[in-house]
Amino acid sequence: MADAVTEIVETRVAARLDRLPWGRFHTLVVVALGITWILDGLEVTLAGSVAGALKESPVLQFSNADVGLVASAYLIGAVLGALIFGWATDRFGRRKLFFVTLFVYIAATTATAFSWNVWSFALFRFLTGAGIGGEYAAINSTIQELIPARMRGHTDLAINGSFWVGAALGAAGSIALLAPGAFEPDIGWRACFLIGAVLGLPILVSRFFIPESPRWLVTHGRAEEADAVVAEIEGRFAAHGHVLPEEDLAVMRFSTRHRTSFRDVFDTLFRLHRSRALVGLSLMTAQAFFYNAIFFTYALVLTDFYAVPASHVGWYILPFAAGNFFGPLLLGRLFDTVGRRTMIALTYAASGILLTLSGWAFAQDLLTAQTQTIAWMVIFFFASAAASSAYLTVSETFPLEMRALAIAIFYAIGTGLGGVAGPAVFGALIETGSRGNVFAGYLLGSALMIAAAVIAAIWGVAAERKPLEAVARPLTSLD
Structure with a gap:
């Protein structure tokens, strides 16, 4: 059971944070914390871009199956990292954990560069994934709790879309470092x-x-610290000439406790908010399979079916990354105006339908490497916004006391069901050399996206422009 209540707190912290205009503080939050998606994009792209180099490495000599194995190791690490660090984020605070998770990532990706066989490579990729998975839980919750409600949707989508800035960096880096003659065959991929x-x-x-999230501080009996953090943030705005509106700010009453039991978490997820859990699970699973199945194996498609040299794969990723980046950036504001439910259903359905059409063209051998890339650009313009909205949904529709763990649970289940299986399944399908078999995999991904669109349209939450506490009442709220 949860710890006993220690005190009753009345606070205006949430309303004070939501009334702020956009300022340098929010930009700092986006840059310092949003790097998570850039790093994940970098890692995923490198995994795809160096696949050919790993197969050609005189030391590693990977097979297509090995490529799928290490991709799955990364995702398994991300699943376990999200769960462990997500629990710790709700228990010990957002700020402590976003230092730990980034340190784990830096150490593990450095170690990957010194791998000596497939198993050491898989281990270090597992640890890299653990750091990134933990980042998703710690960072998503922090960003949600610091960004004003009226800007939360498009800000969150834009940050998630920055994954593709990392993808572009990974592609550009692989082009430079894997170029013929740039490095010895076993050195270029290590430098990546x-x-x-x-x-x-x-x-x-x-x-x-x-700073630590003031919302987290309040629910853990540290209201004075929360007030001091918000006052310091407001002081930054005042120092730059901003005059905050004088208005009646909503007061919230909380009972404080230092931890939330797993029993309370699962009761909330699968009884109190089970329809929201269904939406979150379907969105996360569909986008995880859709993305990871295709993105972790796109290099194999280009090299095996279109005879693209491994050293040139990065050139095809740059336009693909551009489509993915501009999708959330350009569509993001519609999630705050048209609304979450409509836009989530639309982007998921469009992604599934377009992949079906392009998959059929691929199966009929109607595409070239260039037109295949254009097709992926169009598909993932919508799919990127859809995937970003999945993270937005699971991070804003559950109570504050368990937000990080809720993110971790749905990330873990979705990635475990859709992400870990996706690369392995598609790696095996590509290995057969049959376009028809690969198309069957595309149809599965499309069906998952369209099913998720229907579920979101029926049970999705209209969270646009609402305070987090109005979207999901905190477990300790007394109002």
């Missing part, structure tokens, strides 16, 4: 995995300027 460590170190320093 050091890019993340170079990016991560300065971000680790910048996080010292991000």
Whole structure:
């Protein structure tokens, strides 16, 4: 059971955070914490871009099955990392954990560069995934709790879309480092995995300027600290000439406790909010399979079916990444205006239908490497916004006391069902050399996306422009 109630707190912390205009503080939050998606994009892209180099490495000599194995190791690590670090984030605080998870990532991706066989490579990729999975839980919850309600949707989608900035960096890095003659065959791919460590170190320093979430502090009996944090944030705005509106701010009453039991968590997820759990599970599973099945194996499609040299794969990722980046960026505001339910259903359905059409063209051998890339650009313009909205949904529709763990649970289940299986299944389908078999895999991904669209349209939550506490009443709220 949860710890006994220690005190009753009345606070305006949430309303004070939501009334703020956009300022340098929010930009710092986005840069210092949003790096998570850039790093994940970098890692996933490198895994695809260096697949050919790993197969050609005189030391590793990977097979297509090995490529699928290490991709799954990364995702299994992400699942376990999300669960462990997600629980710790709700228990010990957002700020402590977003330092731990980034450090784990930096150490593990550095170690990957020094792998000596398939098993050491898989182990270090597992640990890299654990760091990234933990980042998703710690960072999503922190960002949600610091960004004003009226900006939360499009900000969150834009941050998630920055995954593709990392993808572009990974593609560009692989082009430079895997170019013929640039490095010895066993050195170029190793240098690729050091890019993340170079990016991560300065971000680790910048996080010292991000405070603990005031919302988390309030529910853990530290109301005075929460007030001090918000006052310091407001002071930054005042120092730059912002005049905050004088208005009646909503007062919330909380009973404080230091931890939430697993019994309370699962009761909330699968009884109190079971329809929201169904939506979150369907969205996360569908997008995980859709993305990971295709993205972790796109290099194999290009090399095996279109005879693209392994060293040129990065060139095809740059336009693909652009489509993925601009999708959430351009569609994001519609999630705050048209609404969550409509836009989530629309983007999921469009992704599934378009993949079916392009998959049929692929099966009929009607596409070239260039037109295949254009088709993927269009599909993932919508799919990127859809995937980003899945993370937005699971991070804003559950109570504050268990937000990080809820994110972790749905990320873990969705990734476990859709993400871990996806690369392995598609790796095996590609290995057969049959376009028809690969098309069957595309149809499965499309069906999952369309089913998720229907579920979101029926049971989705209209969370646009609402305070987090109005979307999901905190477990300890007395109002």
